[in-house]
Amino acid sequence: MTTQERKQIPIVDDLFAMPSAPDGQPRLIGSRCPVCGEYFFPKRAICANCQNEDLREVLFGQRGELYSFTLVRIPPFGYKGPLPYAQGQIQLPEGPLVNCLLTDYDYDKLQFGMEMEIAVAKLEEDAEGHELMAYVYRPVSKDARGERGS
Amino acid sequence: MREVAVVGVGMTRFGRRDDKTMPELGVEATLNALRDSGIAWKTVQLAYCAAANQGLAAGTRVLEAIGMTGIPIINVENASASGSTAFREAYLAVASGAYDVALALGVGKIGKGGLSATDDVRETNISRVMGLNHALSNFALKMNRRMHDYGSSIDSFARIAVKNHHHGALNPYAQIQKEVTVEEVHASRMGCDPLTVLHMCPISDGAAAAILCSTDVAAKCTKGPLITVAASVFKTQAYRSRNCPGPDVTEVAAKEAYEQAGMGPWDMDLVQVHDAATIEEVESYEFLGYCKYGEGERLIDEGATQIGGKIPFNTDGGLLTRGHPLGPTGLAQIWETVVQLRGQAGPRQVEGAKVGLAHMIGYGDVAVIHILKR
Numbered sequence: 001m002t003t004q005e006r007k008q009i010p011i012v013d014d015l016f017a018m019p020s021a022p023d024g025q026p027r028l029i030g031s032r033c034p035v036c037g038e039y040f041f042p043k044r045a046i047c048a049n050c051q052n053e054d055l056r057e058v059l060f061g062q063r064g065e066l067y068s069f070t071l072v073r074i075p076p077f078g079y080k081g082p083l084p085y086a087q088g089q090i091q092l093p094e095g096p097l098v099n100c101l102l103t104d105y106d107y108d109k110l111q112f113g114m115e116m117e118i119a120v121a122k123l124e125e126d127a128e129g130h131e132l133m134a135y136v137y138r139p140v141s142k143d144a145r146g147e148r149g150s
Numbered sequence: 151m152r153e154v155a156v157v158g159v160g161m162t163r164f165g166r167r168d169d170k171t172m173p174e175l176g177v178e179a180t181l182n183a184l185r186d187s188g189i190a191w192k193t194v195q196l197a198y199c200a201a202a203n204q205g206l207a208a209g210t211r212v213l214e215a216i217g218m219t220g221i222p223i224i225n226v227e228n229a230s231a232s233g234s235t236a237f238r239e240a241y242l243a244v245a246s247g248a249y250d251v252a253l254a255l256g257v258g259k260i261g262k263g264g265l266s267a268t269d270d271v272r273e274t275n276i277s278r279v280m281g282l283n284h285a286l287s288n289f290a291l292k293m294n295r296r297m298h299d300y301g302s303s304i305d306s307f308a309r310i311a312v313k314n315h316h317h318g319a320l321n322p323y324a325q326i327q328k329e330v331t332v333e334e335v336h337a338s339r340m341g342c343d344p345l346t347v348l349h350m351c352p353i354s355d356g357a358a359a360a361i362l363c364s365t366d367v368a369a370k371c372t373k374g375p376l377i378t379v380a381a382s383v384f385k386t387q388a389y390r391s392r393n394c395p396g397p398d399v400t401e402v403a404a405k406e407a408y409e410q411a412g413m414g415p416w417d418m419d420l421v422q423v424h425d426a427a428t429i430e431e432v433e434s435y436e437f438l439g440y441c442k443y444g445e446g447e448r449l450i451d452e453g454a455t456q457i458g459g460k461i462p463f464n465t466d467g468g469l470l471t472r473g474h475p476l477g478p479t480g481l482a483q484i485w486e487t488v489v490q491l492r493g494q495a496g497p498r499q500v501e502g503a504k505v506g507l508a509h510m511i512g513y514g515d516v517a518v519i520h521i522l523k524r
Contacts, residue, residue, distance in 0.1 A: 036394075038393060039393075067295065068292070068294050068295035069291070069294065070294055070345075071342065072286070072287050072342045074339070074340075074341040075284070076284040087284075087287050088291075089295075095392050095393045096391070112295070112298045
């Protein structure tokens with residue numbers, strides 16, 4: 001297989017839009033309810049707040065605040081990747097709280113409320129050698145970035 | 151709705167039970183409950199069996215070994231809240247007058263493997279991407295944020311583990327019967343910073359059962375004090391978000407339970423709660439109305455929730471040391487509450503206990519609360 005044939009594929013459809021340029025950022029795909037104004041991530045068909053069935057698909061902005069974080073040393077059952085890794089929760093300005101893996105961080109410099117931005121990272125390869133990609137978040141501040149996961 | 155009595159409780163020791171199959175554990179707990187009640191199996195008219203990840207038709211696999219009497223046997227699954235759900239369904243069946251005698255049984259052999267809500271790769275991939283489906287990290291995220299918001303010390307959470315190890319050491323059915331210190335909790339293996347493994351409940355096997363009946367039937371079979379159900383409430387989390395704030399599902403369930411019972415939090419003599427991680431017990435002090443948000447740490451720091459304190463919590467050791475085989479856990483709480491209200495808890499006895507509350511949370515934000523009284 002040549003490198004040209006290797007593609008980057010989102011690991012789950014309809015969760016996030018891949019970046020349009022190689023150094024670009026992805027966008028989380030969600031829903032907005034035009035009746036009550038709630039935003040949802042991931043996207044859903046029926047409003048959880050008011051049960052309106054006519055939700056609009058939205059692309060979220062690329063930044064949010066770090067609500068909480070932890071360094072995972074004992075992973076979930078079946079996980080075979082490198083340890084430890086950081087997991088976080090990102091408070092999007094639109095409302096949803098997004099669970100995610102973190103990348104490109106210096107763990108000791110992570111702070112509650114710090115500005116984070118979305119990126120993509122390879123989770124694994126499929127049988128054809130395509131890279132299965134997930135969205136991740138990293139600190140906007142260069143000072144809080146590290147070598148890990150970059 | 152008529153009054154319902156709890157006339158018999160039984161359980162097995164929780165822990166790694168490689169010595170028995172799941173149905174054998176279920177039989178042991180059911181026979182213990184029947185003997186405790188003085189009611190014959192052929193008198194039981196209906197059975198609910200709580201089981202999570204135990205294969206098909208767990209209830210019939212257990213109860214055929216006791217006797218095939220032709221009664222309806224209904225299997226119940228509600229993750230951690232399965233046993234409490236089975237108890238509530240048995241309560242409703244008797245309270246409605248449709249049945250006079252019902253069994254609520256919980257069985258679980260969880261073994262060493264991981265628990266997964268689904269095998270559909272489209273769902274599990276989302277969990278992996280979002281870092282969900284990992285109880286340890288989700289509790290650690292919550293703990294870190296709480297320490298940031300309220301300035302809590304990790305020592306307060308460790309004291310929950312110390313207290314529940316102390317209570318478990320007094321319970322012959324507990325999985326872990328060993329005291330620990332705050333230093334030992336901190337020094338145990340790090341799971342997800344700052345949560346070490348002693349902040350988390352173990353994986354368990356076991357079974358627990360309760361016999362519920364009308365007060366007429368109870369009058370004929372019970373020699374000891376009559377224990378009745380003063381409240382039974384089941385809620386799922388109503389939608390809330392940062393933009394639509396609302397109460398936690400446990401707060402909603404507790405308010406309704408206190409109303410049903412005509413009592414308040416301080417009318418309880420003891421409380422059992424879902425402490426899969428130490429932080430959950432601290433939160434439950436607030437959700438059940440014992441203190442304001444952010445003050446839960448003070449209750450444990452002052453010793454208010456240990457046996458002998460103002461309001462003892464998890465007198466049998468809780469999930470942290472009695473163990474948590476999912477299906478049976480809510481019924482183990484009922485076992486402990488009934489034993490305490492009868493004054494039969496030995497070294498764990500809460501002096502003069504007359505009212506007890508049992509609370510479970512299940513996956514997907516389910517809360518079940520029962521109040522029992524003598």
